[in-house]
Amino acid sequence: MEERTEIASLGEFGLIDHLTKNNETKNASTILSVGDDAAVMDHFGRQTVISTDLLLEGVHFDLSYTPLKHLGYKAVVVNVSDIYAMNATPTQITMSIGFSNRFSLEALDEFYEGVYAACEKYQVDLVGGDTTTSLRGFVISVTAIGEVAPDSYVKRSTAQPNDLICVSGELGGSFLGLTLLEREKRIFEETGAQPDLEGQAYIVGRLLKPEARKDIVEYFAEENIVPTSMIDVSDGLSSELMHICEKSEVGCVIYEDKLPMADEMKEFAYKLQTDPTACALSGGEDYELLFTVSQTEYEKIRLNPAISIIGYVTAASEGKHLITRGGNKHGLVAQGWNHLNK
């Protein structure tokens, strides 16, 4: 039988001690960690970068098909991804959670196992947070802190005409993973049939256990590449590219045949009679990096197999376009995930 320890039996401070007992500091920049009114850090002359996300059960995740360990991992990843999108290095996080009494201590342990696994992977220190009960639903709020050499951060607003538009990894998988899991959940609720995820490890993995592109930012540093603008793909490629264009006051052309898509993603899209290109353009939660670089960086970018050059920046007056495989030109539309319209 599974063990179930009531969280109230520990009290708030007992719980915090329990959840942080193996929390070791990895970074010299972490001066004072969990256990006081605030944490203290020193980035020793580098600038501090900060980003925060609020994740709510039923809006951002569904616990009926999301293992808590994966959820803890992902909550960290989506935040450090924002730090990488500034061309910075994540160094610390704070993690706050609200949970109802249906959660046992074992459940929170599973969640924190994922949190610590991500902290290990991205070499960030968990330095603070807040734990509280909620009336219902699981609430997660993460703040990620990073560092960057003075004025070396990369904004969304500085793309220049003729720059190359590049994206890391592959697109659209996470969206199809969500589509699959939502379908299987519906079938289970209606018929009691067990989920059939056979052969779909790729798309399910893209949704449940995404990674942030540490490797890309490290490659930039090694090769002395400074992107002219950058953003992470959380709401879908089109939507993010349109942000860059609007903030930078430029236009763009991207090519359908250059969009990086995994075979597993395309196959499942065909199964659903959906266009894989639409998934790549509008599917959210890929957590890839979308960036622009000067054409002078072409040789260096070309050598990294994890980066695809998908188009180029134009003057704002030329608009924002997609050139299809057949050579047709379409206006780009943002159909990102908009939680406000759900």
Place this chain on the structure above:
Amino acid sequence: MEERTEIASLGEFGLIDHLTKNNETKNASTILSVGDDAAVMDHFGRQTVISTDLLLEGVHFDLSYTPLKHLGYKAVVVNVSDIYAMNATPTQITMSIGFSNRFSLEALDEFYEGVYAACEKYQVDLVGGDTTTSLRGFVISVTAIGEVAPDSYVKRSTAQPNDLICVSGELGGSFLGLTLLEREKRIFEETGAQPDLEGQAYIVGRLLKPEARKDIVEYFAEENIVPTSMIDVSDGLSSELMHICEKSEVGCVIYEDKLPMADEMKEFAYKLQTDPTACALSGGEDYELLFTVSQTEYEKIRLNPAISIIGYVTAASEGKHLITRGGNKHGLVAQGWNHLNK
């Protein structure tokens, strides 16, 4: 008739633009504010202090008697209070909110009016956050960032025997304000009678519009006082003092007749046939600063009318005690607000 604008009519980015359109930067340390993947700050050789809180409707606040403007103000105050409790200066905050579709744009505007009022008062910049819908309930997550000269922050764990124990302001008012509002809410629900808050502006104000003790930390700087330990009073004086004692491995003696209590607080406590001392010791959310200083600072501390000396630090072996007005010695017990046991 009151206007009601649906938030969905703006979309997420329209909403963020609307809520941040008058958001002007006050601090040189704020390098890049709202509008990118992350905010950037530079504390120019000073260390960065960070604290975060998660506030949930029904657990931490009740919208039936909490005006949204006050809630926005308080959400900022409780976080900057943690920064002051490190003897640091708050410089930035991030503010994330989750709200259901029962909230109109006008309601969010009211909330942000309070947020900006607090930012103005404490001279902090709102540099980021997240906005999302929730299935139900209002969710607030705030992270406060501050700065301090290298290694000048004050911890909870460094109180020394013979130090003076001091507290700012007055205690217990917020708890009685909550008791009053909860009582009036119950009466309204049962009988429809309008709340009677006549003459209770002090205790209601202590609950709904607390202030953080900026003035005390500024006084320390002016007078070159460095407390040996410090914490802010959010869970009740006893509970916080016991934290200092446990973390510092010391004991304490405090005197009932030295506990600072407002007349308005005492009068309402007598009305309820409650002991004002119990309210001062165990009532939460006072957001005063509890600190210890070396006896050599006595003359400086004595001169500040906003500071009360309530006792002294002892060796751990002597325990933690309260000396009553009648001269009796009682063991101190922590009965702070524990959301986990609610």
